[in-house]
Amino acid sequence: MKIESRLAQIGSVQEPVTGAVNFPIYHATAFRHPRLGQSTGFDYIRSQSPTRKVLEEAAAELESGDRGYACSSGMAALHTIFGLFSQGDHLLVSLDLYGGTYRLLEQIMSRYGVTASYIDTNDMEGLERLRKPNTKAILIETPTNPLMMITDLEAVSEWAKQHGLLVIVDNTLLTPFFQRPLELGADIVIHSASKYLGGHNDVLAGLIMAKGQELCDQLSFLHNSIGAVLGPQDCYMLMRGMKTLALRMERHQYNAVRMAEFLQEHPLVEQVYYPALPTHPGYEIQQRQASGNTGIFSFKMREAAMIEPILRHIKLIAFAESLGGVESLMTYPAVQTHADIPEEIRRRVGVDDRLLRLSVGIEHIEDLIADLAQAFEAADKEIH
Structure with missing residues (x-):
């Protein structure tokens, strides 16, 4: 079965x-x-x-x-x-x-x-x-x-x-x-x-x-x-x-791939960490040992000053810890999920003050992209 x-x-x-x-x-x-x-x-x-x-x-x-x-x-x-x-x-x-x-x-x-x-x-x-x-x-x-x-x-x-x-x-x-x-x-x-x-x-x-x-x-x-x-x-x-895991994971994956592709092309973003992208270092292994991809990924902004206004301006996406729910959540690992890891270790692996983690929910992808786009635009105007 x-x-x-x-x-x-x-x-x-x-x-x-x-x-x-x-x-x-x-x-x-x-x-x-x-x-x-x-x-x-x-x-x-x-x-x-x-x-x-x-x-x-x-x-x-x-x-x-x-x-x-x-x-x-x-x-x-x-x-x-x-x-x-x-x-x-x-x-x-x-x-x-x-x-x-x-x-x-x-x-x-x-x-x-x-x-x-x-x-x-x-x-x-x-x-x-x-x-x-x-x-x-x-x-x-x-x-x-x-x-x-x-x-x-x-x-x-x-x-x-x-x-x-x-x-x-x-x-x-x-x-x-x-x-x-x-x-x-x-x-x-x-x-x-x-x-x-x-x-x-x-x-x-x-x-x-x-x-x-x-x-x-x-x-x-x-x-x-x-x-x-x-x-x-x-x-x-x-x-x-x-009981609904299969349906949700397929939608999480679809939305995450679309969102990661959007961020990969955005001029304010330096790097996207997501194994569904062919540019990811673990892409080939992931393709071999898994049949799909998760709905969570991280991305690094070019400027640390962008972080606070982005988190303040997102509307549909919630600034909250945790992941994997039907609602989209954004987390700042350096001060939330990874705060207990010493700074020198965090920075060595890349968890620095420019990194954001996004748990992509099952909302309509156009609404999610629009929300992140407007938050980026508002943050860019604010700091520049």
């Missing part, structure tokens, strides 16, 4: 008693035992709930995983995965990284003796140089946020397997509709499901999908023990959003 059909049918044939097309929200925190030593499979909501079970099975199946885990946020999902590691362990991590992930590693996990080295994960020689005897895993964002760097997942996964390293891939920006890292050699996939999977800026959630019995058993233990699980109401909201 094609992924479009599987998405639309999430939870639709899994309530056998009433035949409800939408799977019910089970708000129960506890479940009655038939008798001593017997269980319905549900005992306590932290361990499992009927609504969450349907979501987790659907998520695992979409990513070609053996098991899925629904968490209370993307960061909760990442923290659950980090529970796999012990004091003295070392991780290799994408250099262009979401600020929240950097904060979790450097300000929390470091206190428990887990260290990280940051590198362009396409640099195979660099990976080998930074690998240590205590290196346990490689954490990859592809595309990265916000500079859209692309990693060759098959090549890196093959290298990692040779050295016994876990491969963890953040697939938030492409979703299983466009890319499935477990099919390319990864062991674990993570999503900030608040973004494209939820799709409406109205639910906070994270997802983990994994392959392999032993690894899945370890994650099940951590998921239950840490307890950062997703509640039934949010599970339902996330499933409802995922």
Whole structure:
């Protein structure tokens, strides 16, 4: 069955008693035992709930995983995965990284003796140089946020397997509709499901999908023990959003390509970072390992003075954090999503005071281009 059909049918044939097309929200925190030593499979909501079970099975199946885990946020999902590691362990991590992930590693996990080295994960020689005897895993964002760097997942996964390293891939920006890292050699996939999977800026959630019995058993233990699980109401909201994922991703991609092409030709813009453009350094890899492109990209203005008036003059596009919703949002990474990353690191990878990130929604593309064009014009007049 094609992924479009599987998405639309999430939870639709899994309530056998009433035949409800939408799977019910089970708000129960506890479940009655038939008798001593017997269980319905549900005992306590932290361990499992009927609504969450349907979501987790659907998520695992979409990513070609053996098991899925629904968490209370993307960061909760990442923290659950980090529970796999012990004091003295070392991780290799994408250099262009979401600020929240950097904060979790450097300000929390470091206190428990887990260290990280940051590198362009396409640099195979660099990976080998930074690998240590205590290196346990490689954490990859592809595309990265916000500079859209692309990693060759098959090549890196093959290298990692040779050295016994876990491969963890953040697939938030492409979703299983466009890319499935477990099919390319990864062991674990993570999503900030608040973004494209939820799709409406109205639910906070994270997802983990994994392959392999032993690894899945370890994650099940951590998921239950840490307890950062997703509640039934949010599970339902996330499933409802995922039903339209295929339609939304196609529109996000269409709009983003048109907007990126507009910006690429604009005289006030120095550079556009988007893997759908043939000029992007990771274009060929992206074409090979993904069936489409995300709706988010970044662009660099020629003058830093343009940033504040642009953000003040946009009207249809909202100046707000987050991404992946039906509404278009613009973010200033240097002071928002990547503020926790030291300035020297940000500037080294290109996240400077001239960079803007645009999450392109599903509005009409002509309206979006018109809004950005008028904001550019107003900002240009203001500073010149």
